[in-house]
Amino acid sequence: MGSGQSSDKLHCNRYLKGQGPPSLVQQANAEVNGMHRRKGCQPEGQMTWVILHRDLPGFPDDNTLQINYIFPDGVQTEKHPHPGQPYAGLRLCAYLPDNRDGRKVLKLLEKAFNQQLLFTVTTNTKGEDTVTATSIPLKTQADAGNVVDGYPDSDYLRTVRKLLKDKGIE
Template sequence: MGSGQSSDKLHCNRYLNGNGPPPLAQQGPDTQQAQEGMNERHGGLHGCQPQGQMTWVILHRELPRFPDDNTVQINYIFPDGTQTEQHPHPGQPYAALRLCAYLPDNRDGRSILKLLEKAFNEQLLFTVATNREGEDVVTTASIPLKTQADGGSGVDGYPDSDYLKTVRKLLRDKGIE
């Protein structure tokens, strides 16, 4: 994974009508049971993330509160797929997801990027859940992502002074260090 993979600009949409994905706790017992069951089978090291791709590029722009740093844009792409036994409705389709997330391009941001990449490879960042409209979609699991470069924490953006510490702790709680 890295910035050398593509210089093409990706079109990124906010998820679920701009509200961001619901926290895992709000996704319902079926999703939580699927996640717990998958973790039990794999000793807590793997989640129930569908097949997807994670890449990143450096943008020559700053994030709020990081005036001297460029920005790392992480691109997550999941094609339409069919749910497995790990998901709420095995055999049923789920909708694709294209999502961008942002980190400051500094020592802490690059460290978090490596941890997010490890969590992605362990299938811990995303899952399949049913949204408010009753559609099965790919959504974030329990690790928050900054899907907006600005606008504040209320819209999953920067500035958010505790974000990097919070993500590091949540990843460590999942065994990602």
């Protein structure tokens, strides 16, 4: 601490609350137990899902999981591009096959959502700040043919699992 400050200034919020910094053992145990999670910059929102009694192209024997993401309009925080400025919310439906692999991806997407890693606030091409998906692709078209955000796509579930694993979601 070259400026003459005591090392007690580190973790000052914890010291003010009567706590010291976590020990190395506590930090290691937290990581092993999954308590130390990376948080993203996703705004406040809601994720719900329902089962649709219809199949997706490429998954003729399975029902469909429809995931609903809802983000109301809001005001950006310090973790967004323009703190204090408004942003437009988002309503988005995504689809997964209702099978073993689809349910696994659903659980992983829930973890990523809870860790605020699926969405963020960005400035669109019109110069408006809005909620948008991050680098995890979501299938938002149930019957879109071979377009990027639709089915059929036999590699989608495997791709999403890998991308989520790269972000620490397993």
